[in-house]
Amino acid sequence: MVTAIMSGYALSLAAPAVHRVVRRWSGWIIALLPAGLFAYFLSLVGRVAGGEVIVASYEWFPSLGYNLTFYFDGLSLLFALIVTGIGTLVIVYAGSYLAGDPWLGRFYAIVLIFMASMLGVVIADNLIALFVFWELTSISSYLLIGYKFDKAASRAAALQALLVTGGGGLALLAGLLLLGLISGSWEISALFGEAEAIQAHHLYLPALLLILAGAFTKSAQFPFHFWLPGAMEAPAPVSAYLHSATMVKAGVFLLARLSPALGGTDEWTALVTSAGAVTMFLGGFLAWKQTDLKRILAYSTVSTLGTLVLLLGIGSSIAVKGAAVLLLAHAMYKGSLFLMAGGLDHETGTRDITAMGGLARSMPVSMLAASLAALSMAGLPPLVGFISKEVLYEATLEDAVWPALITAVAVAGNVFVVAAAGLVAIKPFWGEWVETPKHPHEGPVGLWLGPVLLAGLGLFVGLAPGVVSHDLIAPAASAVLQKETTVKLALWHGINPMLVLSVITVGLGVAAYVWRERLGNRLNILDPGSRFGPARIYQEAVDGLPRFATAVTSVLQSGYLRLYLTTIVVVTVGLVGFTLASRVDAGGMWRTPDVRIYEILVAGMILAGALGVTLMRSRMASVAALGTVGYGIALLYVLFSAPDLAMTQFAIETLTVLLFVFVIYRLPKYATLTSRRDRVRDAVVALLAGAMMTTLVLIVTAEPLRSRLTPYFAENSLPLGKGRNIVNVILVDFRAFDTLGEITVLSVAAIGVYALMKLRLGQAGDEES
Amino acid sequence: MEVVLAFVIGGLYAAGLFMMMRRSMVKVIMGLALLGYASNLLIFTVGRLTRGSSPLIPADAAQPAAPFADPLPQALILTAIVIGFGVQAFALVLFKRTYQSVGTDDLDSIRATEKS
Structure with missing residues (x-):
């Protein structure tokens, strides 16, 4: 398999x-x-x-x-x-x-x-x-x-x-x-x-x-039917194969396959039956309105798909059998017609049925195949299409919910399909000769073999339905119904309601064909879909998506650093704040601090420095304030048993201040660039973030600290690392690769700094300025 | 003392973010520096504070006597201080060159790579 x-x-x-x-x-x-x-x-x-x-x-x-x-x-x-x-x-x-x-x-x-x-x-x-x-x-x-x-x-x-x-x-x-x-x-x-x-x-x-x-x-069920006629852009063999005989029936297959598990409920019956009924009628009507050969066939395929879905929605034994027969019949006649339409297009150079006529003499084989297939499509005896239509009417008449309504819709849909069959099989071949872009003659054997075989098969099965009823239709119906079923198909059942409906359908269909142009415009009211329908919605959605993306991008990617920061901060504060408020018990947060007076002084110095940085109007003063913050933090490291950090911080802070002084000296003086309102807004956002961090630290430090790494480092620093300064041992021994990475980063930064200092901005720079 | 430092950390974050939202390039770098301080202090504080007991092993012992300051946050911060300096140095020089090329230190006037 x-x-x-x-x-x-x-x-x-x-x-x-x-x-x-x-x-x-x-x-x-x-x-x-x-x-x-x-x-x-x-x-x-x-x-x-x-x-x-x-x-x-x-x-x-x-x-x-x-x-x-x-x-x-x-x-x-x-x-x-x-x-x-x-x-x-x-x-x-x-x-x-x-x-x-x-x-x-x-x-x-x-x-x-x-x-x-x-x-x-x-x-x-x-x-x-x-x-x-x-x-x-x-x-x-x-x-x-x-x-x-x-x-x-x-x-x-x-x-x-x-x-x-x-x-x-x-x-x-x-x-x-x-x-x-x-x-x-x-x-x-x-x-x-x-x-x-x-x-x-x-x-x-x-x-x-x-x-x-x-x-x-x-x-292609309503309201998604619109893609199928569009798909007629494909070459004719593709339309015949995928978009008529097989792929579009995958949905029908799935419904049939899953109906034993999902079917039979009120929801199933209502949804599947109504979608099928609407699609059947709308597809037939739209097919009748077209003049493009392939679009007629496409819409009539939509109608048939609707019929299949309708039958599966009804779900009775006879309906499932009807679906299986229609599936087979449709594959034969529609496949044949699509291939024939491709042949006409190939030979005449047009697909417009109003632009061709009288082709029967130059393309007799195609005419024969098209006639047989169209008779089957219209549901006339002795073709297989007739049998399938009889079974369809039998199923709709026996529908448990609304037999009259469903049957009426089925007849109406089929009336248009009969007329559409006339459009594809009579219009191009009979009537007056119409000059076409190419000079038509019968194509090579490859072009007419398929249509003739399929149409002929339709006739054969119609005459001898026994060849498929037991071996193909019954097993398929049994699989869908999940029980043993027998199927008996015949052309003649005597005079019964189904036959009467068939006669009515064909009669009205002929009328719809003959008076097509006169009726066409009056019946436009039946098709509100063309102006406000799903195709329009699809188009709007396809056009709207880039517009939406552009709008979103221009809002999010504004190019202003402060807006990015504001967004990040506000979102973070919102999410973290929500979590804190809803999940954390803040009871243990407030503790009486155990502090020394000089510690308070250092903390005050840092905060004053930070405030100074934000408020100073002079560049040098703000650099000095920044230095105050740095040295203050170094003092904290001294006070709280981190001598290595303190030394590093003092050294680095000195370098930083020097670097700032050298560079800032060449940059312009501060100017007031933002309005007071902006500054207040930024200050609020920044203070929110600060408050969130303070809260977080308070919550975290209220919990006892359990570290498994620290005892390990303390125990093994001397025996394994041979060092008495544990911080140093961690850096150069336990986490030596981190330090190597750090050195690499510093080297890259140094190379970058050097390159930028030495960079000569040649012509490229001049063009920019 | 952790309670006091919690407010210091919050103040440093607030000041750093505020500075990063300025339009002047120099102020943005200062904001970056303040954020660096804030983060280092955050790690330090969350690792708990210990007075007068460095993570050093005395000459006559195999392990430091408890309680001693946690060496792990210190090692992390040591790396962070140095990396932070590298970032600041690079950013400063980059902004200086930018100023020399475009003739302004207002970030809002250098939003696009192409002239509109």
């Missing part, structure tokens, strides 16, 4: 090289891998249809309890076949469609990465592994949408798709982690048995919301 996934990654590394060697036939050769995988998965049909679940487990992070586990059931099988089957056709197609493109080798590589990751998503059992594969599909989608990286629109669309799906991915990660914490297990298969415990947990709703956010962004 893991070999199947890894082979995709392995070949993706080699794909550019393969392409370089066999330029002309690279598509056919690289497609052998997905074809082989398709055959392999096909060979598993018997086992899976028999109810077997193929599992595999590899050690991943055993110390953390994560294992790379795989779980291959009917649902995985259905997706794996779609992923590899469409993958084969798409790679063959891309070999012709992008022939001569300098980046084709890279294209193969990314498509293969995507295919492998998508297989990983549908086969993974471990939640974390699932997430990793999920994100890899988002990243490969980003790279593929931005495939024409020299076009600004392409890059913007790629980024939009990445931000939306990536943002959802983060939510999904949080949701999966919550789910793992709730159940205590990281295996999806282990969640199935714990549905009741999970749904009763107080974290169920947050986990559900986060996971739905991930699934809805990925599957």
